[in-house]
Amino acid sequence: MTATPGGGVTPFGARLAAAMDEHGPLCVGIDPHASLLHAWGLSDDVAGLREFSLRVVDALGGKVAAFKPQAAFFERHGSRGLGVLEEVIAAARATGSGGSGTLTIVDAKRGDIGSTMGAYAEAFLADGSPLAGDALTVSPYLGFGSLDPAVELATATGRGLFVLCLTSNKEGFEVQHAQTDGTSVAALMAAHAAVLNAGAEPMGSVGLVVGATIGDAVAATGTDLVAVNGPLLAPGVGAQGAGERELATTFGGARKNVLASSSRGVLAAGPDPEALVSAARAAAQEATKALRN
C-alpha cells in the first residue's frame, strides 16, 4: 500500500482513480479457463495455471489499471491452485514500484455473516495475508450490512470492495430487481455504498459490480449510480458488448467511474507478450473512447 504523509495509506478509490487516469479505465481479468490454457499450449494443471497467470502479469504489469484474477479458476486446482493466486497477487504488487503499478481486484464474491465474514476479510483484506490484493468482490445475499467486517478492514488497510449490484445475466432479475416498499434490491445496494463513499475525493473505495450490457435495468430498478461516488466494475464494455450509446444509457453521469473489465478479449491474444500488450492497449483505448468522451 502507498504510504501517505499522515502515516496512513492512500485509499483504494484514490489509487484506482489515478491508475485509470494513467493507463485508461481497463481491468484485465485473469480467467485461466481450461480452454485458454490449451489455446496457449499449456497443460490444464497447476503448472499450466501458474505459467499462464504469471505471463499475463509479466506482460501487462504496470501497463493497465488493474488485474482481476478470478478465484474460481484457481480453486479449480485446489489448494495448490490457490497458492498460484497468491503468487499472482505478489507478482502484481511487485509491479507497483514508482507509483504506476497495476492494482489487483480479487474476484472471489465472498459473503457471509459475523465472524465468518470477518475471517474472509482477514483472508482477502488484511495486511500481510497472502490472498490480499487491493480490492475484493463480495456478494450481499445476506444483506449489505452483513459485509460490515469487510468494509471496516478494507477502510483500515486502504483496500476496496466491489459489491455485486446489477448483473447482466437474466437469472439475476429475480433477486436484483425484487422490491421492498417500492425500492429494488439493486437500488438499496447502491444506496448503502453511497453512504460509505459520501464526500470521498476523487471517489470512495466501496464500488459496485454493474454489468455493462444490462440495458435499461439501472433506470428500471431506480438505481442511482452517480450518487454511489465509487468505482463501477463493468464486464461487457466494447467488442461484442455495450457500445457508447448503451454505456451512456446504463451509466449516465457515472461513466467516469466505470472500470471496464475484459478477460477473454485480451487473453485470447496471448501467449505472445507483445500481442497481449497490443490487445490490452486497444481495449483500454476503446474503453476510454466509450466512457470518457
Place this chain on the structure above:
Amino acid sequence: MTATPGGGVTPFGARLAAAMDEHGPLCVGIDPHASLLHAWGLSDDVAGLREFSLRVVDALGGKVAAFKPQAAFFERHGSRGLGVLEEVIAAARATGSGGSGTLTIVDAKRGDIGSTMGAYAEAFLADGSPLAGDALTVSPYLGFGSLDPAVELATATGRGLFVLCLTSNKEGFEVQHAQTDGTSVAALMAAHAAVLNAGAEPMGSVGLVVGATIGDAVAATGTDLVAVNGPLLAPGVGAQGAGERELATTFGGARKNVLASSSRGVLAAGPDPEALVSAARAAAQEATKALRN
C-alpha cells in the same frame, strides 16, 4: 461416493437422510476461530488449524450425520489453510467405510455465473477434486438459475447443494424478503429447489439454508418449505437458539428434513475427545427431540 447396483451413486439426499436416521439430525460445524484455537491451547496458525480440525474429525467421525467445515476459517490461513481443508475432507471421507460415515458439507457459499460457476462446481463437486466433500453451500444473488452448472455436476456425481434462502441476521431482510409481483426472493429460491427435488425419495439433493431463529419469516415471505422436499440446513437449533415451539412455527411439516447445525456449542467442549463426543451426542439428542417429535 456409495456405488449403487445401477453403477451410479446414491444421491446426496438419500445418503443424508440415512445418516440423519442413524446418528440424529445434527451437523457439526468445523469453525476454527482464532478464539477456539486458543481455548484448545493451539496456536493461531496453519499447524493449530490442522490439529484442531483433524481432532474434531477424529473424535466425531462416524458418530454424527455431517461435518460442515467453514471455508473462511481455512482461507484465513491462505493456500496452506485450504490445504488443511483438503485434509479434513479426506479424513471425513475415510470415516465412511461401512456406510455409517459422516458426510461433509463444505460451507463456502460460492456463487457466480457461466463458466466461472462451472469452475467452482469443478472445485467443490467433481469426483477427484481435493476440495469436493458431499455437498456445498452456494449463494444465489445472481439468481437461482446462475447455479445451474453446480446443480448439473452435483446431480451427476451424487453430491448435494444448500442454497442460501432465509438467514437469521436482520440485514438479510432487504434481499430475502424483497418481492417481485408479490413473491419474495426467499419463496422463489424455495420454489426453484422444489422443482429440482420433485419426486425424489426420501428427499432430493438440493437443500436450502434456513436459519432456525427467523421466527415468522417463513410465513411472512410465503416460503413453502414442505414443497422443497430437500434438506434444510439450520443454524440456531436448541441451546440459546430456537426451541421446539419456534421450530414448529418455522419449519412446520418440513421439520423432518431439518439438519441442525451446531458449531461453537459442540466445539467449545473440546479438545478432550470424549467431551466432544458427549457434547455432540447431547446436541444430536436435543435436535432429535426438538425436530422429530
